[in-house]
Amino acid sequence: MHDGMPVVVTVREIIDETPTIRTIRFDHPFSIRPGQFCMVWAPGVDEIPMGYSSPDTITVQRVGEATAALTSLAVGDRLGIRGPFGNGFSPEGRLLAIAGGVGVAPLYPLAAAGVVETFILGARTAEELTFATPLAALADLRIATDDGTAGYHGFVTGIIDEEIDLSSYDTICVCGPEMMMKGILDRLDAAGIAGRGQFSLHRYMKCGVGVCGSCSIDPDGLRVCKDGPVFTGDQILNSEFGVYSRDASGRKKRP
Amino acid sequence: MHDGMPVVVTVREIIDETPTIRTIRFDHPFSIRPGQFCMVWAPGVDEIPMGYSSPDTITVQRVGEATAALTSLAVGDRLGIRGPFGNGFSPEGRLLAIAGGVGVAPLYPLAAAGVVETFILGARTAEELTFATPLAALADLRIATDDGTAGYHGFVTGIIDEEIDLSSYDTICVCGPEMMMKGILDRLDAAGIAGRGQFSLHRYMKCGVGVCGSCSIDPDGLRVCKDGPVFTGDQILNSEFGVYSRDASGRKKRP
Amino acid sequence: MITLQKGPVHIGGITLHNHLILAAGVLGTTGASLGRMLRLGAGGVVTKSIGPEPKAGHSGPCLIPLNGGLLNAMGLPNPSRDYLDEITHLRDEPVIISIFGGTPEEFGEVASWFADTAVGFELNLSCPHAEGYGAAIGADPAIVRACTEEVAAYGIPTWVKLTPNVTDIGVIGRAAEEGGASAIVAVNTVRGMRISIDLRRPVLGNRFGGISGPMIFPIALRCVYDLYDACSLPIIGCGGVSSAEDVIEMMMAGASAVQIGSAVYDDIAIFEQIAASLYADDGLAADEIVGCAHA
């Protein structure tokens, strides 16, 4: 066991991505693999998991107290970072990335590394699309919005069904709302290539380092923070994934 | 701070050197510099400092409870060793070694390394001479006994005065009773070469690692266990050396 | 190195696969996680501590690795009665239900939920960082005795887990013994905290927490040694165990078995790792070494 005290960083830049999503740039880059995450300490509020959207940024969607604190930070404010944690993605061969909403954050470093061939980016509505401009320069970008305000009108699974030959990709990296990810896993499974899918999961995390057990998933007890957050499709077939998760107390809830 | 638990060794051989001195060989060699010492744990009795007489031996004179326990050990018995500790000798150029009694123990590894030109070995009486046979093969050995039963009749300082040109040696390594060592320091000092003397001191030791302070010497507070046990003559000129020492409680006593 | 005989272990009324038990609150939030640890070689597992009401726990940070240990203040998050569902599929396994509460009655209430199915209970009288719970209770011999009696009344083996954060742990151990405990687990985490000097505030959301891992091993060992003299119950040593040597050392101090928590941080396969060097066909019976350092 080695010193894992939070590294205190100073906010150097704040970028409004969408009305609810902001990117926060620190004065300190971390040495990350795409898909790894950190535990972000909003002092006096809480510590929550966040994917790295680059070595020195996180990209936060405001959903509750801690994310509200983070999206209210100003340049010069300080916060604590523990990480990088988790396994990250294992890109290989032709790579398709599929992001829903703020799920684009941990996938962005893959695209920035130039390894993504096709990037499907989904959001509720046009103004919630995140990183669309840089992504267009980094990959063959396909956009889907639920309300049709940009790109394909519908869910990302719709684009896939209509435009994409999943089996032509060696690796399919996915992050987004669990029901979206489940839809993709079902399609990969149907095509017999669940193992090519790499899904970045979200579960309630307290320690982030594989000790407390709060992020364990059924039925194998895999820890999302340490054994994940990225799992291959065959690891999570027939699991709680897409069916339920647990809250801070450990009680089950629908996804 | 790193694990410094005693290494438990098994006695492999016991050699009767004299009626009161025994060499104890372990099943485990230590990586030593000549003149270093260890803290020897006689289980249930005490832990006391002992010079290494070789990488896997100590040579113990029975003087009290702990040394009685050590000299009563049988082959197969176990004891604990912490060490090696201390600085050891720094041999350079022509080397004269001067030992009184069991003080030969820490000097023997120097001779075994072949760096001693002249070795003066003193004891009370012939049968108390330790390591005389091997030393005769390793160096120009001169013997002195207080009672004249072997070699020169008198103290080692007598041999020095009559037979030795101290200033022809670059290094003079000394270990033995403090009054003997003091006599040699006085002669080196008179010759203006106190700095060539390297004296292995004995002081009451509890921790052996430079923390407790029980082995500190006046007036500079040097720790015999850590800054020593070997000091050059000029380090201990005008010190408590040869004047007094302290007992286990820290009270002063004559040497 | 001394090795031990393999085979089932009977201690404090519970039969374990071996001497190495997963400590409470570590990878014990779900039944699936406990099942995984059993598959990974744990001789028995203790659940997350379950209380009378669901709790979300303290706000974060909740756990910080230190050099040589972990500092945590989880705040006893638990699903309360819902936990029953987690462990139904582990009915035949040595799963020990850890219970906490604010009063003897609360301990009894939680125990009642599990009384039909549990192979044993462990009373967490020792969590040092949950307001109104834990150490406040675990430092008072009368309350320790009352809580133990309340749960022991169900006739199921009842282990009592003690805090090291008391002046005299022997007194508390004797109170548990008088209350009808079948074994003592020693110890829970040691009180501690760290401050982020850059942010000028305690690094845990709860400010204070408990220290576990190798840095508390000599403290835990001393508690086990003291309890071996003070009580006649079997003792399960807990605190910083991370190697087969540590297990032997705990046993020599007086432990009949050990619990292992923080060591999963470095290696989730720690149970198999330790067992690989701890057990041998020509190993000793544990009896031969338990408490031998008292001779």
Next chain:
Amino acid sequence: MITLQKGPVHIGGITLHNHLILAAGVLGTTGASLGRMLRLGAGGVVTKSIGPEPKAGHSGPCLIPLNGGLLNAMGLPNPSRDYLDEITHLRDEPVIISIFGGTPEEFGEVASWFADTAVGFELNLSCPHAEGYGAAIGADPAIVRACTEEVAAYGIPTWVKLTPNVTDIGVIGRAAEEGGASAIVAVNTVRGMRISIDLRRPVLGNRFGGISGPMIFPIALRCVYDLYDACSLPIIGCGGVSSAEDVIEMMMAGASAVQIGSAVYDDIAIFEQIAASLYADDGLAADEIVGCAHA
């Protein structure tokens, strides 16, 4: 990193060269050794604890380095009244006399020997491993108060050093305050032990001992933090301090100065080392950070 202003420090009635004090019993057997530590940058030094009678201490082993700490049971060796001679040449230096005893009267007796010359006393109410002395006394608020009163009566600054091995250190701190202490030193060593598994016996001659060094830093920090809330006396933090960051962290918890003991094991020049990064011309006044983590 935060830095502090250089310059003399006034705390608990004593003026120190800086905030870094040599802890009791470490390199404090002789006056010469204390003098060396002052030359090596200590802002003040505390002597070996002096008792009513000379003591040779426990038989060895007396001190064992561990990973991240030291385990010791010296057994309070001391020359008793003879110690007066050790420190006459340090009359103008901040040398604090550490005292232990078995009763308030014994504390008073030892204090009387030094009352003419001492700049301050520190009461060792906390040594966890001397039978009849130390922790037995330091865990009882009434005795702590009585010992403090006895020594404070000499009108010389009286620091009281506490043991962490109690259920509630705040209660003990308040007792010292009521007894007239001018500062609190927190903490002494943490109870612990180790066993040699090859020899099947405790590794210390005294079996039990006290742990010091980095492994107790989070424990000591917590005690300082608790005492800052419980008492209004200045606090001197002690336990595992080995870097300038540790000093700052202790101060943020509530310490006005620190004591350093075990860190001399790795480097006898530790005081200069720490001072080199702790102090700067544009440093803060310590007041600005003492206790700031309580905000």
